[in-house]
Amino acid sequence: MRSVQGQEEKMKHKKIVIVGAPNVGKSSIFNDLSGRYATVSNYPGTTVEIFRATIRIKDAEYEIIDTPGMYSLLPLSEEERIARLVLAQDNPDVVLHVVAARELLRTLPLTLQLKEAGLPVILVLNIMDEAAKEGTTIDIDRLSVLTGVPVIPTISITHKGIRELKNAIANDVVITQGLMMRYSSTLEEGIEKVTKMLTRDYAFSKKAVSLLLLESDKDIFELTRQQGEETDVIDAIKKEIQAKLSVPIEYVVNLSCQEHAAQIISSTVRSKRHKSGGFLARIDDATLKPLVGLPLLLLFLYVGLYKFVGEFGAGTLVDFLETFFTTHINPPVTSFFQKLVPYPVVTSLFVGDYGIITLGVRYAVAIVLPIVGIFFLVFSFAEDTGYLPRMGAMLDRLFKRIGLSGRAVIPIVLGLGCDTMATMVTRVLPSKRERIIATFLLSLSVPCSAQLGVIMAVLSKSSLGLVIWFFTITGIFTVSGFLLNKILKGKRPSFYIELPPLRLPRLSNILIKTYSRLIWYFKEVLPLFIWASVLIWIGQITKIFDITLKALHAPLRLMGLPDSLSSVFLFGFFRRDYGAAGLYDLEKQGALALREIIVCAVVLTLFLPCIAQFLMNIKERGIKMALGITVFILVFSFSAGIVLNRILVIAGL
Secondary structure (H helix, E strand, O other): OHHHHHHHHHHHEEEEEEEOOOOOOHHHHHHHHHOOOOOOOOOOOOOOOOEEEEEEEOOEEEEEEEOOOOOOOOOOOHHHHHHHHHHHHOOOOEEEEEEEHHHHHHHHHHHHHHHHOOOOEEEEEEOHHHHHHOOEEEOHHHHHHHHOOOEEEOEHHHOEOHHHHHHHHHOOOOOOOOOOOOOOHHHHHHHHHHHHHOOOOOOOOHHHHHHHHHOOOHHHHHHHHHOOOOHHHHHHHHHHHHHHOOOOHHHHHHHHHHHHHHHHHHHHEEEOOOOOOHHHHHHHHHOOOHHHHHHHHHHHHHHHHHHHHHHHHHHHHHHHHHHHHHHHHHHHHHHHHHHHOOOHHHHHHHOOOOOHHHHHHHHHHHHHHHHHHHHHHHHHHHHHHOHHHHHHHHHHHHHHOOOOOHHHHHHHHHHOOOHHHHHHHHHHOOOHHHHHHHHHHHHHHOOOHHHHHHHHHHHOOOHHHHHHHHHHHHHHHHHHHHHHHHHOOOOOOOOOOOOOOOOOOOHHHHHHHHHHHHHHHHHHOHHHHHHHHHHHHHHHHOOHHHHHHHHHHHHHHHOOOOHHHHHHHHHHHHOHHHHHHHHHHHHHOOOOOHHHHHHHHHHHHHOOOOHHHHHHHHHHHOHHHHHHHHHHHHHHHHHHHHHHHHHHHHOOO
């Protein structure tokens, strides 16, 4: 009875798992099939989370799952481990292995491994347009015969081939024999011995499980041990086989897969390499040459961050929305609540100096939203063109000095949008050591886009002030990372990146990415602004707010700052951009001198991680690490403000 019910359930709700290397269009295929947006990135490692959606193809309902990037069934990173875990635990009815048609030699070995594991594979040859531009032609039918799996060519960004892919999914996947995968006689001997030792059934074929055990896969070893297999004997077989080989077993497996893939490709792929040329090709080459790439990077930062985010976002858009709020929204809303609620204490929760609507919503929508939105637009442009990984390659050498690699460009640059989101994305970094360093630097010296935009707007009247702020923050960022790199124990980072071709951006992709992130902003950040207003209101009526403000007077005076800035720093604890918005208000009122603005801007940038980031630090790094980072930053930021103030006073500023 249970078996029949299980079969009926499977008929009602089948599963499709999408796998493949980063940057081959997995998320695009997911979007095309599901109609739901998942971040489509032109940079390896963006799909960190598991995305799921329910779709209907013909008469069947499917759950479709988008996984992180993977290159092999033997995981070398946490992302690959998660992807394989989905394959092993979700019991997929269809596995879509998405590959870039122009990079078959690199990606086809995983197809062969998936087939060898007994999984129902469909090979999706994506980005066929780029392969055609390079003069590459692929015999699809022969490739299907030799691999033994269905092969569907697609161009996901134009939805070409998606109908054929749906038809292939709707038909039961039939795997034929194809060319048999063969390893060295020594390894085949070991596989046979281990396979005979396995007494249980697994998600993968016994041959695939045997290979993973011989390759010292810890997860598979632990799984087989829990299943009661004789792992001690299997381990002895592995050592016996390894002693007969001159290189590691993993190398032998990879080499065999590569040779097998090359044999298939030689019979199915014809390439007539066109000479690279044109504007994009020249820019593509130039981005990786320091003499040209570094000026291009500085130009991108200047135009993208300073001019677009700083001047247009924090200047033009914020001024317009601020005026709109203060003129057309705050006055009628204040009047409405004063008439509706006769109790001033209750009214002050919604309107007034610290009201939810007049302060919290105004800061979130009129000051922070336009800046964050413009930054997400710039970030999406860098993703869609393929410039982001080139930025990583350019900065790799510098990042190595602070204990990171070029891969850390993802969370660090994303931190300029939102440090909370960026802290979550530190998961893409391969080691715990790198994740700790990145989390610390994000918490200390990477301003979010709203904070950055406001500070640029505040300091825009003084180029000297902007230069002092910039070199102070970048200096602290660099020195802090350098010291952490020396102090923290662990393996130094390595960096391997596959550069996608530089592409002309698609406006639809950029707008969808920006829209998706803005939805995230409203869901995650707007409630925090509202809660900040509520907490401030509670602090006011209980007098805790006043006591805290007075406690801040002493350190502020040591930094040469007026008492009026105490509320700015208190706001900064709730949200860094909240505090920056308070600084923006005071600067517009002409209440601060240039020296005070510079010191305040520096200390606010270094100040405590906001509540959302603090909670994310706890989630990602643990409560002890999060508290340690927070206490250090509190002491360090005020100390830096005191030192900077003395330097500026001595300099006569």
